[in-house]
Structures are given as C-alpha cells and as structure tokens.
Amino acid sequence: MSIVIETGMLKQLVDKLDRLEDDKKNVLDDMKTVYNEAKSQGFDVKTLKKIIKMRRMDRNKLEEDDALLETYRNALGV
Amino acid sequence: MSIVIETGMLKQLVDKLDRLEDDKKNVLDDMKTVYNEAKSQGFDVKTLKKIIKMRRMDRNKLEEDDALLETYRNALGV
Amino acid sequence: MSIVIETGMLKQLVDKLDRLEDDKKNVLDDMKTVYNEAKSQGFDVKTLKKIIKMRRMDRNKLEEDDALLETYRNALGV
Amino acid sequence: MSIVIETGMLKQLVDKLDRLEDDKKNVLDDMKTVYNEAKSQGFDVKTLKKIIKMRRMDRNKLEEDDALLETYRNALGV
DNA sequence: ACAGAAATAAAAATGC
C-alpha cells in the first residue's frame, strides 16, 4: 500500500479554504454587529431574523418552482 | 459520587421509544412500497418526491406566515 | 405528438404519500416530545438514543441469525 | 395608544442583512465547490476539514496568548 | 455492487 500526496496542491487547497473561512468569519461578524446595533436601537432581534428568513424562503420557493418545472420537463423528455 | 437510576421509569421510557421507532419504520416502509409501485407503473420517483416536498413546503410557508405574525404581535406587545 | 398523463392516478399517489408524510411527522414529533420529557426528568438524551439504537441493532442481528439458520435448514432439508 | 414604526430604518436594516446573507451564501457555496474539486482530485474531505479547523484553532490560540501577554505587560507597565 | 447525492441523526456551538 502506498499513499502519494501532492503537497504543493494540498498547500494551495488549504490556503484557499483558510481564506474562505476568513471571509465567512467576516460576514458572520458583520451580521452580528448589525444585529447588535439594531437591538440597541430598539428592534427585536428575533423578529428581524424571522423576517429575513421568510424573505429568503419566498425567494427560494420561486427557484424551487422553476426546478420542479425543469424536473417535469426532464421526466417527460420534453 | 453516586448515580441513582429509576429503572422502572427507564424501562418504561425505552419501551415507549422502541415502539415509536417501530411506528416510524412502518411508515417508512409503507412509503418505500408506494414509491416502488409508482415506479413500476411508469412514474418518475424523483419527480414524485419533489412534488411532495414542494406541497409540504407550501403548507409550511403558510404556517410560517402565521408564526411571523404572531412574532410581530409579541414584539409589539399587542 | 401527444402526451397523456393519468392525473387521477397521480393525484391519488400524491395524496397517499402526503398522508404518509403526515404520519411520519407525527411519529417524529412524538419521539421529540418523549425525549424532552425524559430530559426534564433527568435522563441523558444522548445515552437514551444510544440504548435504543443498540437494542434495535441486537434485535436485527438476532432476526438475521434466525433467517440464516432457516436458510441452512431448508438447504439441508432438515 | 399609538404605535410608531420607523419603516425606513427597518427596511434599511432588512436590506443590509439580506445582502449579508447573500454574501454568506456565496462564501459557503465557494467552499462547497472547493471541497468538491478537492474530492475529485482524490483528497479526503473529512481530513481536509479537520486540518483547516486545527490550523484556525492554533492561530486563535496564538492570538489569545498574545492578548494575554499584552494584558500582563499593560498591568505591569512594562 | 458501488459511487455519488440526498436525507437523517448526532454533536457542537452560540445566544439569551
């Protein structure tokens, strides 16, 4: 049994993922900040989160409708 | 250190959960059967599953709308 | 070219599957309830789940053993 | 009794959070893509994830160590 | 039977 690892490629991958994790952290931190500011201005965070969630669910639903249509098309071979 | 376990209660709990697992298994098996029958009648299983999923998503959306309204009510103390 | 879809059959199928999904949901909700009650009585949910899993695995194992035994018996005409 | 809602402010908040959610989604999608590419090149995704996690933990640890050192230095006026 | 995708379950982390 032998294992060959391309260390150059691996290093590249890990660096890229690490940078993406940084991006993610930044976005998450930003959101946290916004929610905190909102709260300190008297907004109810739980409600805000629910509003956001629903907005995005609505948008998803439209995309899902399209996807279903596409599935029909494929199933019917049209 | 001492651990006291009410074995009577525990046994009761485990039995109940075990029965619920049986129920679950039965439902899952029934679904599998229906999907297999559907397939053998020429229906596309993947499409069927997507239809079901969307139907239930639509219904969930309605419930979520109500929940959001309720959240607003609570947030406003109405 | 003409495409014929048996909507009656389809509707029937979807309704049946939808009802089965309801059943499934009910069972899952029941389990959740039981686990929550168990927790509030001081039981460790994680451990409970492991116990249930093991119980059911053991039972499956026994059934498989029996099935194998039966297969041998038939093969040998015993 | 009267209820006043600053809709302008609210709308602004929701828009901003929605955009941040988009950013988040993009980053997560990118990560998924990278992991999939890595997998198709023979890398083990689970292991990759562990490596990233460890790297970041180590870095956090170092930063915390530095912060603690700084705290001491300040306390001692060094 | 097996690879890849999807679903479910379990564990961990976060916020209140």
Add this chain to the structure above:
DNA sequence: GCATTTTTATTTCTGT
C-alpha cells in the same frame, strides 16, 4: 442552563 442554530457524521437512496 436551556434552547435554538450550525456543523459534522452516518445512513439511505438512486442510477450506473
């Protein structure tokens, strides 16, 4: 500390 959310792990399902 409890509950919700997020992440990770395992299992299941489907098409080849």
